[in-house]
Amino acid sequence: MADEQKPSAPQAAAPKPAPPPGPPAPPPPKNPGMVTLTIDGKEAVVKPGTLVIEAARQVGVDVPHYCYHKRLTVAANCRMCLVEMSNSPGGKLQPACQATVAEGVAVKTETPKVKDQQRAVLEFLLLNHPVDCPICDQAGECKLQDYYMSYDQQASRLDMPKLVKSKRLPLGPTVTLDNERCILCTRCVRFMREVAKAPQLGVARRGSRSYITTFPGQPLDSKYSGNVVDICPVGALTSTDFRFQGRVWFLSSARSICTGCSRGCNVHLDYMRDSTYRLRPRECEAVNQEWMCDQGRTTFKPWNTDRVLQARVGRGEAKAARRAEAVAQAAARLQESAAKGQLAALFSPGCSLEDLLAACAVAKGLGLTEVYVGGRPDGWQDEFLKRADENPNRRGLELAAAAAGLAVRSIAELAKAIADGKAKALWAVGSKVPSPTAAAVFARLETFVCQASSQDDVARAATVLLPQAPVPETDGTFVNFAGRAQRFERAYPPRGESRPGWALCAELGQALGQATAWTSAREVFQALGRGLALGDFTWDLPPASRARALSPAPAGTVDGRLPGYRESADKVAADIRAKVTG
């Protein structure tokens, strides 16, 4: 064949030498403007320049990979993704995460050669791996475990001691590193450099003795460091906060929205029974891609501890009251002071749109013309995700108030109205206030009806305290700073006596003789929120109208993970716990 292609001497003597033979001209594209190739016999039509691994994903072929991450640069260092491509020189295997598509190429991902390679790569990755899955938080969502079961399944042939590296190494406030488990895919290094724009991680030394490390004296303290835990395909980087808190296969996941700031990052809310265990970013191209900040990850803590679980009437020697009683009391007080024109309403932009729609409707029914805006004070901000406004729903509050024809006033004006004696009674939906002195002011009011979920100073100042359920315990909507309405779904039923904000408002409204008999957040939105300018927002999340029985249906197939299948396991545990500690 080589002989045939060799240009012969007589031809060279010809006046016009033939062009040197190159590779055959590429065939004309089957689909103009696109590249057509076959992957495992399936035809894929993709844009030129697409990576083979992405083209494969489009036709439903999953190429195993570790180092490749679609939002990071290509490193092609793990070699797990090698596939056969008909255009590769010498029939060498090509990394699907680095090779781009070419017209007419046949890609094969399941040939014996590829399988051998996958097994070999896994054997190498596992060579010095400690396989201490029993104490590894990644177990259950570990790519090493998954791929071992799918592609390897052979015993270790290493008959000498494994390499010993550092374990349990706190890299910074949020992340703990186990260097033995690291497969050196450098995803974390690339994330810190390219996405977090804080190159705080690097690889030190060489060969099998390489390890991930921070620079001397500089901890991994970026505000986005938590994301490396999510992208680490193995259990090398684990969350210090979630460490040993639970096994991931017991957790279910609900689609939720982070309440940390007005960006409204989409998150997976991982829960078991009636506790939230962690928040993980959920993919949303328009808002947070698939990242979130470390502060947002901790926002679930108040949902688990120090909750207001019972209604209360009276300050100081206050006694827990049944919710119906407290609602009746609150309604009577509100009616009384509203009639005298001494009532003010303080709504928190931390509550859901449905809570605020319902609250505005009830406020309107009480004859109010303005509402004051509470909420958490401003915090830090940067160019990436975090916004200074640490309330998830300020836009929602403005929309809801405008729809009800209520003017929006700041908390400073409320303080002034109270000081002037114009406002003698207050109704707060949500207990967060931006100023630390507000609680002391409220504590002097003769009537302070407060719907709160956490036992904070403001809640303690209430004369009637109504237990309000936080985000995981209700369905709802947040409108982020850009006006994008985003739904969050209920993970578990409200704890104790608490009820969602809209339900408390509905109870209050009914006690006041208003027609507010809503039975779900959806109903509230249908009744009050249809006219809001929310773009093409539809309330129902796909799949629409998930039926909820007494116990919540396990959510969480959204990211392909099986739902926690042991809803009752923890119930038993709770029974046992109650008996043992009680």
Next chain:
Amino acid sequence: MPYKVIEDSPADFRERLFLPEVIRGVGIIAKQFWRNFFLQRDPNPDILLRKTPTVTIQYPEEKQPYPPGYRGLHRLVPREDGKPRCVACYMCATVCPAQCIYIEADEVEGDPIEKYPKRFVIDELRCVVCGFCVEACPKDAIRMDTGEHAPPTYTREGQLLDEKALLRGAPVSYQYDPWLRRGATAVDPKKLEEMRQRAKPFPAGATDELSQTPGFSVRQLAAEAKGRGA
């Protein structure tokens, strides 16, 4: 056919009379009664080894030891330094069909195994004694080789055995145990060396025989219990 069918021969005239047979039965009972009443009884709880022909076991003063492999009351296997072998991996809690194992994990310092069970509670009333937990455990940390059954209690809560009640019996070390291979700063070096000496290779296959700790016999346990006057 793997078994033999025995057909009763038809009753003869004497049997059909009934009374002689009744008298014979009463005679057997009376013989046993007087023999047990007057003759010395061998109290060996292992009836197979008794010198006298009496087989009655005076339960609960005497207890028949269970055969090896019997799934008795759980125990958490200790290491020689008194800590549990358990690393709180939740495998047993995951596999348990009765969902009766409750674990709370926590972090421990100075040991290559970073995790230990802060709480480990088994609800013995809920347990169906299937032994899956023993099979599932990757650390040979939970066993049912105590040769006892759950002791009777007056309350249901009494059947909740926690890590203090469960952690007992003969300690076990394997050569592959990380605290032996890598050392543990929380363990006294001399003790660690002693543990290394006593460590045994990990059994290649798990059988009932192997899941019994050598030198840990149910018969011996029963004898000890007897010695204590239990």
